[in-house]
Each structure stands twice: as structure tokens, then as C-alpha cells.
Amino acid sequence: MRQFVSFLALIVFLLTGNTHSRAQNIAYQNGNNGWDPDSLGNHRFVILLTADQFKVNRQVARVSIPWRRSDKDPGKKRIIVVSEKNNTLVQNILPLHINAEKGELLFEPLHGAGKYFVYYLPYKNEGRSNYPKGVYLKPVTTTGSWQSTASAATKPAMASVTAYQSIDAFNSFYPMSFIATAAETARLKSMAKNKAYIVFPEDRMFPIKMQDNIPYRWAQKGIQTSFSGKVDKGEWYSYQLGIWAQINLQKVQVQFSDLKSATGQLIRSSNMSCLNTDGTNYKAEPLTKQVDVPAGFIQPLWCMVQVPQNISAGVYNGTATITVAGQAATTIRIQLQVSNNTATEGGIGQPEKQTRLHWLNSTLAQENTVIAPYTPLQVTDTTISLLGRKLLIAKDGFPAQVQSFFTPEMTSIGKEAYNLLAEPMHFHFTAGKQKINWQQQGLQFTNRQPGTVSWHATSTAPNLNMQVNGSLEFDGFLNYQVKLTALEDITLSDINFHIPVAPQHAKYVMGLGLKGGNRPDSVLWKWDVANKNQDGAWLGDVNIGLQFSLRDEHYVRPLNTNFYLQKPLLLPTSWGNSNKGGIDIFKKGSSVLVNAYSGERNMKKGEVLYYNFTLLLTPFHPLNTQQQWADRYYHRYKEIDTIKAAGATVVNIHHANAINPWINYPFIEWKKMKAYIDEAHQKGLKVKIYNTVRELSNKAYETFPLRSLGHEIYSPGKGGGFSWLQEHVKDDYIAAWFVPEIKDAAIINSGMSRWHNYYVEGMNWLTQKVGIDGIYLDDVAFDRTTMKRIKRVLTQNNKPGIIDLHSANQYNKSDGFNNSANLYMEHFPYINRLWFGEYFDYEKNNPDFYLTEVSGIPFGLMGEMLEGGGNPWRGMIYGITNRLPWSANADPRPIWKVWDDFGIQQTDMIGYWSPNCPVKTNNDKVLATVYKKNGTALISIASWAAEDTEVQLQINWEALGINAANAVIEAPAVANFQPARTFTPGDKIPVQKNKGWLLVLKNK
Structure with a gap:
């Protein structure tokens, strides 16, 4: 949160010193980048030594600094004293009493009376510059004759504290990260009369940051039973209720009354919600969260109010009641003063006021409408037709045949059908050496829509029941939920799922530990989710193939891009079977067989297992060679005339520049971005911006509201990283990409969450308000549901909606040994161009690797090369070059x-x-x-x-x-x-x- 207004106002309040110092008035100031934070840290106190005091003792001065620190172990961090005169470092200092509330020290007043600066969180960055490890400097002990003099001083010169300064407003601890003292905290508790919890209403401009310390601001205000805010008509307004738990609390909730004016007009309670307890998830499903608060901790509840546009200005009164399981409720009086002004677009143009929090519950673009160039699904008997492909379904609900009509050249859809399967996909269940025979109860279609067709089938055996629910979407995505129920206790020697592929169409493979390329004679693979992001593979030829992924009902998308090991796959209970399961691919009879097995297991009567899996039928669409030849990318922020003169037609605006400075948060400098895009459009160029979900800049206005949601938006982790994160976010996060030049420090997202709803709304706003022509994705941490929504908002109203996807080589330990193309294939139906190749070796890899992992051609895509500019001769046989001006050696x-x-x-x-x-x-x-x-x-x-x-x-x-x-x-x-x-x-x-x-x- 950026406390510009309140911070720059230099609000002064009284802080008490110790017995050696008088009461001091301290101003809270913006340091305006007046020193080097990389050597001195981000925070300092200004102290004043008067001439009168200097006369008392010319060798030893003493100061007591009421710094109210929230960092751990303040006594283990260095203190630096600098004289304002000539900016001279004071070598001789002697800390006396250092704790969280205050610091007392002696120092040598080198230049007599005047100002001195006390820096108290100096650090150094170690490790890789883009993934720094911020380490706080350890104390330095002063030795020698001055220490003896200082220790013996009975009457040191007493300096006073005049101001706290942070390197800039963004780094300030004021006002929400200065802690209340133990005495102040005790006084608040006594005022609460032994209540189980205390509620602190707080303004939206002061997000609650600390979990385990009361902010001094609350100690000043005392316990409040009411809250008042000012709001415009039509505005999305928010405020906080800080719950300070005195005991362990369970099931904390908020209930809202209507807000009523003197004339009887209402802001209804149905217009109000609590972000922390209720909402809508990324699948458009209702979300209810249980909020529990451990004793001693503070839980912010962000309350949102949608103020109607058609009400009259005036004062509206009501209540917010906090309920806790087994405890008395607490009611806070709420008063909103509605102005005569009407907020534009609900106020979302001012996100610093937290007006976009409702985006987290958005359902925008969730309808599964068909997206160009795809065509509506058509069902004839048990055959479903989609763009360039057909799916034939057997009575047991599984694919009987997959057909492709894409020509081998991949530039068109022909009339000749290519059959992928040598025989239908099927399960084998064995008990001992006896194969279990199933009776199919018939296939029933349950939904026939242009975008989705669904069906259900039931199969029965003497001791087992299998319920199959399948669905096919217009782009070629198949989702299977296979529910296996034991009707009696049974011992199974194995459960196998077979995908028999016609050998002529099983030419290439990618996944399961294999780089994309020619299929080996056999593949023997076992589950190892702790180390490998592998649960399936792609098998096929250029114009026909499929990807399969094995999952169960507990599947959670793992982290990727350097962070897989911190949130890996969950081993499927069914397929994995305590690591007994695996996948073999080998030639058998007239097919190349994919045999997914789960091994021996016992099932008790009534026990249920889910053998779920997904399929992607490739290719997705024909090659768009016209777009490949016409769209020539310039991947750098540069003057429009320079880019146009270079012959490029599309500009990719990365992050860390003047118009898009903050990674994955392109909302702060949007006016500059719009001006740039307007000029580009006038001169015939398109502009796309870097914006993805994987990590989020610490400059995001919503950082602390998102943190209040626990691990929903941000992944748990060990903390660390750049100093701002350690000083403000504290712990329990993963530090991500860092830009040293502008000190942009990102935090890793947790995976699938309501942040995807915000992301979709943000992309819609950028398309409509700023005029972007698309996005550049640098790896992604969302699934195909979000990708479809993004494509819809980017292409609405005939916008071009160009999406290109970049990925570094994911086949390494940190990424779980996956392939970029295999990892992101579910997004390929909506991608316009690939830019795979960072850390790829274009000299040593074979043509089959280029074809499957670089070119995108077997999926209907085309791409560009990256690492070192690629190999231009080899690239041209796939119709690809590299990208301006990425490599000086490969124009x-x-x-x-x-x-x-x-x-x-x-x-x-x-x-x-x-x-x-x-x-x-x-x-x-x-x-x-x-x-x-x-x-x-x-x-x-x-x-x-x-x-x-x-x-x-x-x-x-x-x-x-x-x-x-x-x-x-x-x-x-x-x-x-x-x-x-x-x-x-x-x-x-x-x-x-x-x-x-x-x-x-x-x-x-």
C-alpha cells in the first residue's frame, strides 16, 4: 500500500523516550531517495545534537530511538550512524539496549552539534541479481579507547530524535508497520474487558499488514465501535475489520445490515460481501472460506460495498456484525457519507483505493461460447464433429476412434480421414489372473451445446461399478471422470488403461521424461511427483495425435518455472497407488500401446477410486501462414518510428520499462501505455504487453488484501528475497523475479485462485480502456479455463487478441523435468505464436525436436527461435526466424x-x-x-x-x-x-x- 497522502503530510505524534530522554515530537517523512539503500538500508532516524548538549560531553553522545520495529531479532542487525556534515560515517558507536520497541546507543559526535542519521536495517544482496538474497548486516563491535571512554561516561550528551525517514514513500513503515509497545498493547487488552477478540475498523487506505503485532495507529485510536467512510455514487468501496484474537477463534464471519439514509433510501446488504469468507472461484463456482484466527494473531476482513448510482447523496447508517463460533458477536456501526459525485466505472480507475477487489469474484467470459477459428460441435449418433476432427464414442463412454482431416502439410482441412486408434481405448481389470468382464449399460448424452458435449455411461461387473462422465469441448479437449466403486471387498492384481495407437501415427512422442522427438521402441515410466512434473505425454504425427494426462479427483495444478519443487503434483490415489503405478509405451501387435497401470490393490466394499484423465486431440487448427509472414515482432520498448523503420509490425512491450514497469501489474502507468499504443495504431503497428500469472509485483495496490486471504493467492514459502519483501511481507511467501534497476520485487502466485478472475477483468480493462492488441505470456500458471476467458476478452468487438507464449526449457530439476510444449499444450488452441527456445540448443538437437518442441506445427501453430538467435537455416524449413532485436548476431x-x-x-x-x-x-x-x-x-x-x-x-x-x-x-x-x-x-x-x-x- 502506498501511503502517499498521509505519509507526505508529516503527521506528528508524541512518543515517550526512556528515563534518559525527554518526550520527543517525531515527524514521519519521505527520504526522497536521499541516500544509498543498498549500503545503508531503507530506514533511518534523524537525530539532533544541540550545541548545549555537545558542551556537556564532546566525546560521547547518547540517543534513545523509539523505532517500534516489527522485524525479528533487532539486536542481531547492524546500526550505522552518519554525520550530516560531509556525510561522514561515525566509526565509534556502542549499542546499549536494543529491542523491538526502542534502541539506545552511544556514539562519538565527530562533528559536534548538528544532525546525525541512524540507519537500522542495512543489508546486502547476495546471489543472482534477479533472485537476490537480502542479508541484513550483523552488528559491528566498537573496540579501543573510545569504548572505555563511552562506558565510563556518566553524563553523555543527549541527542533527540526529530524524524523517521524511509528511502521513499513505498518503503515506509508508517503508519501500519510501527508496532504498539507492550504497555500500549496491554492497555488495549484491558479496555476490551477480557473479550475473546477485539475488532478494529480500518480505512481502505491503510491496509493491515502485520499479523502478530498491533500497529501503533490502533494504540493511538483505541478500541472503536464505529467506522465512517466517504464514497461516491456507484463506487466499489471497501473497508477493513481487523480481528485481534485473544484466544483461538473459529468460523469468523461478517453479517451486514442495510445502510439507510435519513430519507429512507437504502444501500442493501445484498450489495455487500466479505472477501475473506465468500466469493466466486475461477470456475465461476460459489466459494465459501472458513476463517479461523489463532490466538495473538490479527486477521483482516476486507468488506466490500457496491454503492448504487441512483441513490441520493447523504449519510447512510447500518452495521457490520462479526460472529465467531462459541463467542459473543460484535457489532460495528457503519456510516458511509455518499457524495454528489458519480464514480466513473465504479472507481476502478483508482485502484489505489482498492476499488478493484470485486474483480476477484468476477465471472466475466465464463460462458463456453465457441471461439474463432473453431466451429460448433455437431453430434451424429455417437460421433462428435469438431474443427478438422471427429470423435467416435463407444458404449462404455470411452473413445472408439479419433479421426483427423488435417492434411499432412497442416495448411488446410481435407476430406481424407486419418484414424488415430488401432482399436478403442479401454480399461482392463484383473483379479488374480482372471480378467473381469463388464456389462455396458449404454451411452447417454447429457448435454449438447455448441461449445460442449457431455455424456454418461455405466458399466457393471460382479463386484465393481464404473461410472464414466465424459465431455468434449470445441477445441479438442476431452475430460473424463471415471468413478470406480467396489460393490464387495475385492483384490485387484492390476488396473490398466490402454490407448492403442496406429503405428503410422505414433511417430513422435513428448513427455514422461522424453524430449520431443522420434518415439523410441519402448518407454518405461514410473510416478515420481516429488521430483518430476510428469503425468502424461503427447503421442502422434504432424497432422494427428493426442496428449493424455492422468489425474484423480484431488488434482491441483503445480507450480512451474523454477518453483515446481515447492508445490509439486499430488500423486493420484488411483493411478499412482503409492508409486506402484506407471506408464509403458511399446509396440504390441498392430498398435503402439500406451499402457497406464496402477498395480495391485485391495478395495473395501463401498470404496471409491477416480481414474480421471484428460485428452487433447491434436492438431487444433490449420497453420495460419499468412499471419506468420505478416506479423513481424519487435520485442522491446522503443520509439514507434524506430520500430516501424526496422520493418516490424507488432511491438511486444516487456516489463521493467517506462510504460509497463511492474511485472504482471500493468495498471499504474496505463496512461503512458495508452499514449504509446495510440501512436502505434496511428502508424499501423500493433502493441502487445507482458502480462501473465505466475508472480505478482510488490507494487500491486492489492498486495495486502491478497495476503489477508492466506495462501489462496500467494504460495506458502520460506520468505526472504529483496529487503522490501522481508520488511513488509515478512514471511510465508516465495520471492520471485526481481528487477534491480527499479527494485520491482515479485511474489509467486499459488496456482489456481481468484486472482485469475482479477486477471481476466484486468485484461478486459486493458483491451477496452488502453487499447492493447494482445499479450505476451512469459510462462503461465493458469489452466485452459482462464486461457479461454482471456481469449474471449481480448478478441471481443473484433479486436485482434494476439497471444504469443514464451517458455524457457522446462526440462530441468527446478521445473520437474517437463517439456515446455507438453506443459502448455492445453493453451495452444488460443495461442497465435510460440517463442520457445530459451536454453534450447539449436545446434545439437535433431529435426524431430525442432518439429515437436520448437515449431508448434503439429498443433497448428508456428513460432520463432530464441536462444542466441537460433539457427536461421534450420528455422526456415519450419517457416520461423528469430525476433527483433533479441539477438545482435541473428538479425x-x-x-x-x-x-x-x-x-x-x-x-x-x-x-x-x-x-x-x-x-x-x-x-x-x-x-x-x-x-x-x-x-x-x-x-x-x-x-x-x-x-x-x-x-x-x-x-x-x-x-x-x-x-x-x-x-x-x-x-x-x-x-x-x-x-x-x-x-x-x-x-x-x-x-x-x-x-x-x-x-x-x-x-x-
Whole structure:
């Protein structure tokens, strides 16, 4: 919370010193960045030594500082004294009494009378600059003759405290992080007359920060039984009720009355809610939270009021009643003074007033309407048709067949059906060596909507019942809930789920510890959720395939991007079976079989297990090559004219710059952002911004309201990190990305939560109010439900809604050894472009890795390269370059010029993976992709040969519509790529190791 107004007002109040000091008036001031916080810390007290006092003792001065600290172990942290004169460090200091309430010390007054500064939380940052470990300096003991002099001083010069200063307003402890003294706290308790809890109403501009200390502000005010606030008509207003527990409290709730004016007008209680106890989750389901408060702790309750627009100005009175299980209720009188002004958009343009807290309960864009380019689902008998695919359902409710109509080139949808399955998916249950036979009770469709089709099937066996609920969404997402109930005690030797895939369509695999690429002969995998973010894989070919993920009813999305180990997957009770389960993939008969097994187990009568799983039917849509050729990205905040002159058409605004400074909180400098976007639109450019859910800037106005929700929004953790987090958030969080230049310190989000509702509302506001054309996602921590909502708000009213997704290599210990493409595949239906490749090796990885993990082509996407600019020769056979101006060594503009000179936007892309590719080489380590149009072709060749080689082109002249007798092959000059050169058909073309050519094939 940023206390600008109250902080800068320099409110003065009386603090009592010890017996050696008189009462002191202390001003609370903004230090205006007047010192170096990285060497001195963020906080200091200004002390004054008068000439009269200096005459008393010229060698030893004494000061008592009533600093009211909330940090732990203040005696174990260094104190630094600096003389204002020449900013000189005072070497000789001797702490006497250091505790949370005050600090008494002796120091040598180097420059006599005047101002001295006492810094009391100096720190240093250790470790990686973007993930710092803030370490507070330990005390330094003064030794030598001065210490003897100081220790013997019976009448030191007494300095007085005049002001507290923080490095800036944002770092201030005033007013909510200065603690009440033990005596003040005891006095409050005595005033409460042994109540089980005390309620402190508090204004929205002073978020409650401390959990285990009463703020001095409350000690000043005493116990209040009423609250008054000022509000505009139509405003989303909020206030706090701080519950200070004297004993353990359970089931804390708030009940609101209507607020009534003197004329009888009402602000109804139905317009009021408590953020901490009730709301709506990210799935649009009602959310009720039990609030318990341990003895000695403080729990803020954030109360929200939606003030109607059509009421009259005036004073409205009512109550908020706090109830606690087994304790007497407490009623607080609430008075709102409604002005004659009407808040614009409910006041959400002023988020510093906490006017956006209701966004946390938003249901915006939850309807499952079909999103372009997808088409409504169609049901014919037991077949469901969707864009480019069909799903045939068997009587037991499981997929009998998956068909794809995408052409091998992936640029269109054809009429030929490709069948994925060698036989229907099915379960095998065995007891001993005996296979259990099931009787199917029939398939019943329960919902037929354009966006979702659902069905139910029941199967029975002598001792078991299996209820299958399946649903298919318009993008190809299948969700299965498989409920297995034991009708009698039974011992099962194994439960197996089989996905039999036609071998010709099981060419590639990704997941289960395998990098994306050619499928090995066998895969043997076991559950290891403590270390591996693995619960499924993708198996398929370019134009047909599926991803499967095995889950149960307790599935919770884990953390990702360096933090998997701090919140890993939950081992499914069913599939995992105490780590007895696993997955094998191998050739069996006429199929490549995915065998998911769970091992031996006993089930008691009435016991229930859920063998849930999800499927994604790939590809999702045809390649949009036109967008790939037309949208040329510039990934940096720069002047619009500079970007336009570079030939880019889309600007990606990262964070940590003038118009989007704070990570994943693009709401503070939105006016600057809008001005920039308006200029870009005038000059024909689109602008996308960095904004994702994974971590959240500490500059978010809602930081402490979100903290009041426990672990709902922020993940639990060990704390630490940058000094601001340690000093204000204290503990129980995970410190995330940090930008040293602007000191933006982020906190890790917990996963799926109501923050996703806020995120959707925020994206809607940015689209409508600021005019963004889309977003750049740098990894994500939300699921496909939120992604669909985001796509809806970004594309409403014919907005372009462009989304590109970046991911670093997730295959490492911190990320749980997952693959970026496998991890984020559920989002691919709504992504326009991939930017995978940070920490990828473009030189050593094979073509199958490029195809599956980098290009996006098997999923209907295209991408760009990243690490070191990528390999431009290899990239071009997938239609991808790198991104301006990311790598100085790999400028994509020379290739863009080839695109434009040739007219690539009018071509058909036919990749090397297609059996219809009209150009091949005589070396299977040198691949060719063709961009074909009107009797000419641009041929991209790239080498994976172990050394320099020569190749000859094998050309299907008829397919290209070119006369072989009159053909010429020209290599245009491309800077840093290739020299100009002319070949004739049949020539041997030299190809350097790891490189290639761009060749124009045409008639003379």
C-alpha cells in the first residue's frame, strides 16, 4: 500500500523516550531517495545534537530511538550512524539496549552539534541479481579507547530524535508497520474487558499488514465501535475489520445490515460481501472460506460495498456484525457519507483505493461460447464433429476412434480421414489372473451445446461399478471422470488403461521424461511427483495425435518455472497407488500401446477410486501462414518510428520499462501505455504487453488484501528475497523475479485462485480502456479455463487478441523435468505464436525436436527461435526466424527481405514432413521445405549432417508446375546467411555443416 497522502503530510505524534530522554515530537517523512539503500538500508532516524548538549560531553553522545520495529531479532542487525556534515560515517558507536520497541546507543559526535542519521536495517544482496538474497548486516563491535571512554561516561550528551525517514514513500513503515509497545498493547487488552477478540475498523487506505503485532495507529485510536467512510455514487468501496484474537477463534464471519439514509433510501446488504469468507472461484463456482484466527494473531476482513448510482447523496447508517463460533458477536456501526459525485466505472480507475477487489469474484467470459477459428460441435449418433476432427464414442463412454482431416502439410482441412486408434481405448481389470468382464449399460448424452458435449455411461461387473462422465469441448479437449466403486471387498492384481495407437501415427512422442522427438521402441515410466512434473505425454504425427494426462479427483495444478519443487503434483490415489503405478509405451501387435497401470490393490466394499484423465486431440487448427509472414515482432520498448523503420509490425512491450514497469501489474502507468499504443495504431503497428500469472509485483495496490486471504493467492514459502519483501511481507511467501534497476520485487502466485478472475477483468480493462492488441505470456500458471476467458476478452468487438507464449526449457530439476510444449499444450488452441527456445540448443538437437518442441506445427501453430538467435537455416524449413532485436548476431531482416521479394504470403508451405513435399535431397540428413506459388518455388534446405556435404535436389517438376528443361535455381544474396549463386537442376549443391540455403526455383 502506498501511503502517499498521509505519509507526505508529516503527521506528528508524541512518543515517550526512556528515563534518559525527554518526550520527543517525531515527524514521519519521505527520504526522497536521499541516500544509498543498498549500503545503508531503507530506514533511518534523524537525530539532533544541540550545541548545549555537545558542551556537556564532546566525546560521547547518547540517543534513545523509539523505532517500534516489527522485524525479528533487532539486536542481531547492524546500526550505522552518519554525520550530516560531509556525510561522514561515525566509526565509534556502542549499542546499549536494543529491542523491538526502542534502541539506545552511544556514539562519538565527530562533528559536534548538528544532525546525525541512524540507519537500522542495512543489508546486502547476495546471489543472482534477479533472485537476490537480502542479508541484513550483523552488528559491528566498537573496540579501543573510545569504548572505555563511552562506558565510563556518566553524563553523555543527549541527542533527540526529530524524524523517521524511509528511502521513499513505498518503503515506509508508517503508519501500519510501527508496532504498539507492550504497555500500549496491554492497555488495549484491558479496555476490551477480557473479550475473546477485539475488532478494529480500518480505512481502505491503510491496509493491515502485520499479523502478530498491533500497529501503533490502533494504540493511538483505541478500541472503536464505529467506522465512517466517504464514497461516491456507484463506487466499489471497501473497508477493513481487523480481528485481534485473544484466544483461538473459529468460523469468523461478517453479517451486514442495510445502510439507510435519513430519507429512507437504502444501500442493501445484498450489495455487500466479505472477501475473506465468500466469493466466486475461477470456475465461476460459489466459494465459501472458513476463517479461523489463532490466538495473538490479527486477521483482516476486507468488506466490500457496491454503492448504487441512483441513490441520493447523504449519510447512510447500518452495521457490520462479526460472529465467531462459541463467542459473543460484535457489532460495528457503519456510516458511509455518499457524495454528489458519480464514480466513473465504479472507481476502478483508482485502484489505489482498492476499488478493484470485486474483480476477484468476477465471472466475466465464463460462458463456453465457441471461439474463432473453431466451429460448433455437431453430434451424429455417437460421433462428435469438431474443427478438422471427429470423435467416435463407444458404449462404455470411452473413445472408439479419433479421426483427423488435417492434411499432412497442416495448411488446410481435407476430406481424407486419418484414424488415430488401432482399436478403442479401454480399461482392463484383473483379479488374480482372471480378467473381469463388464456389462455396458449404454451411452447417454447429457448435454449438447455448441461449445460442449457431455455424456454418461455405466458399466457393471460382479463386484465393481464404473461410472464414466465424459465431455468434449470445441477445441479438442476431452475430460473424463471415471468413478470406480467396489460393490464387495475385492483384490485387484492390476488396473490398466490402454490407448492403442496406429503405428503410422505414433511417430513422435513428448513427455514422461522424453524430449520431443522420434518415439523410441519402448518407454518405461514410473510416478515420481516429488521430483518430476510428469503425468502424461503427447503421442502422434504432424497432422494427428493426442496428449493424455492422468489425474484423480484431488488434482491441483503445480507450480512451474523454477518453483515446481515447492508445490509439486499430488500423486493420484488411483493411478499412482503409492508409486506402484506407471506408464509403458511399446509396440504390441498392430498398435503402439500406451499402457497406464496402477498395480495391485485391495478395495473395501463401498470404496471409491477416480481414474480421471484428460485428452487433447491434436492438431487444433490449420497453420495460419499468412499471419506468420505478416506479423513481424519487435520485442522491446522503443520509439514507434524506430520500430516501424526496422520493418516490424507488432511491438511486444516487456516489463521493467517506462510504460509497463511492474511485472504482471500493468495498471499504474496505463496512461503512458495508452499514449504509446495510440501512436502505434496511428502508424499501423500493433502493441502487445507482458502480462501473465505466475508472480505478482510488490507494487500491486492489492498486495495486502491478497495476503489477508492466506495462501489462496500467494504460495506458502520460506520468505526472504529483496529487503522490501522481508520488511513488509515478512514471511510465508516465495520471492520471485526481481528487477534491480527499479527494485520491482515479485511474489509467486499459488496456482489456481481468484486472482485469475482479477486477471481476466484486468485484461478486459486493458483491451477496452488502453487499447492493447494482445499479450505476451512469459510462462503461465493458469489452466485452459482462464486461457479461454482471456481469449474471449481480448478478441471481443473484433479486436485482434494476439497471444504469443514464451517458455524457457522446462526440462530441468527446478521445473520437474517437463517439456515446455507438453506443459502448455492445453493453451495452444488460443495461442497465435510460440517463442520457445530459451536454453534450447539449436545446434545439437535433431529435426524431430525442432518439429515437436520448437515449431508448434503439429498443433497448428508456428513460432520463432530464441536462444542466441537460433539457427536461421534450420528455422526456415519450419517457416520461423528469430525476433527483433533479441539477438545482435541473428538479425531476421535479411530473411524477411527474401520473404517479401519472393512474395511468401502468396505461397503454399509444404514441409519436409509431408509425403507430398515436391523437393527432397539425396541425403536424409539434409531436409527441404518448399514454399510454392504459380510456377515458382522458394526452397529452404537445412543440414543436420555431421560434416560439410554436397546434395542434389530431387524435384517433382509436375507438382511444382515448372518446366525442368527451362529451370534455374538461384540463391539470392542474404546477409549473414548465404552469398548469391546460381545452380542448374542436377548440380551438386555444397552445404556447410549446420547450415543450408534459400533457393528460388523458376523457369528462365
